[in-house]
Amino acid sequence: MLRVLSQKTLFAVVSGAALIAGVFLVSSILHTGDRGLFCSLSPVFSRISFGGGGTDATGQLAEALLYYATTSVVPQQSRAEIRLTFDVLRRRAPCNFLVFGLGRDSRMWAALNPGGTTVFLEEDPEWYELVTKSSPMLRAHHVKYRTRLDEADKLLRGYRAVTACRPGAADGIAGLRKNDDCPLALVGLPREIYEREWDVVMIDAPKGYFAAAPGRMAAAYSAAVMARGRRGEGDTDVYIHDVDRKVEKAYALEFLCKKYRVGATGRLWHFRIPPVNANVTTAGDTFC
Known part of the structure; x- marks a missing residue:
């Protein structure tokens, strides 16, 4: 079904794709102990705006990324x-x-x-x-x-x-x-x-x-x-x-x-x- 998406919603969808990739990638890095690689990736995540006027959707994505990146729960x-x-x-x-x-x-x-x-x-x-x-x-x-x-x-x-x-x-x-x-x-x-x-x-x-x-x-x-x-x-x-x-x-x-x-x-x-x-x-x- 075709949907007309607002610019904010499109951004949320794109952010979702980036963040879920981040969830698995960060989780893998943390479990393998490759902190150097994690630091080298930080500029990529810094380009995704989470705070200050962001949508609820992007805020939720950010919370999910933080949760899975900082817990042993998988x-x-x-x-x-x-x-x-x-x-x-x-x-x-x-x-x-x-x-x-x-x-x-x-x-x-x-x-x-x-x-x-x-x-x-x-x-x-x-x-x-x-x-x-x-x-x-x-x-x-x-x-x-x-x-x-x-x-x-x-x-x-x-x-x-x-x-x-x-x-x-x-x-x-x-x-x-x-x-x-x-x-x-x-x-x-x-x-x-x-x-x-x-x-x-x-x-x-x-x-x-x-x-x-x-x-x-x-x-x-x-x-x-x-x-x-x-x-x-x-x-x-x-x-x-x-x-x-x-x-x-x-x-x-x-x-x-x-x-x-x-x-x-x-x-x-x-x-x-x-x-x-x-x-x-x-x-x-x-x-x-």
Whole structure:
């Protein structure tokens, strides 16, 4: 979708590209102890204006750079995985970016969408309090899920028999917000999640490594429903992490669809899902 960007927003996007490169470069320098190289690069960073009249977006980028350059905390995804999402954010920002999960990379994701809206959904109340206390600038919500990981196989086998879960009956916000009859639909989310159309979705939560954990089944299903029901122009870029695990892989293939996969690296898959009115090949009871 074409966007008309202000000069300030364009500057923020360019600054974002420079800063994220700086985050990884500075982090590498600090870990290898090459201070001489760090000093030689300082003139490059001094040409990026952060203070005195700068935009909130550039301020956020500066904060992210400072945070990652001065802490041992590193993002949870690999550099190659982050790059896969960064390339899309660089093209689409400012955009609406929905992230399932709060983590060590949350400040980075928010900073990589300068001028846009980045919202995080986190199911662990203690982790939610910890992250939002240390990073109060993040826009995040604590949410609850109705699923359990040990139900994943049963839900995948049975969802087609539930009319409320089928494509067509469940497309867009109407297929989620009050769809209590579909166990995979994310109901009870904050109002703003339903009122926005999400351009980019990152599924890196909830927990999916023990039986009682919520698993990412509902997140994958609901991302597909949101993308299919998109009313605006353009497709929805959806990422799902940890596809080396059985459930993430199975649900990605069932709902996000192999034919829409446009990229992959490490444990991350990238899908570009068109709205339902452009998806003329979808069968009545399947999403793919």
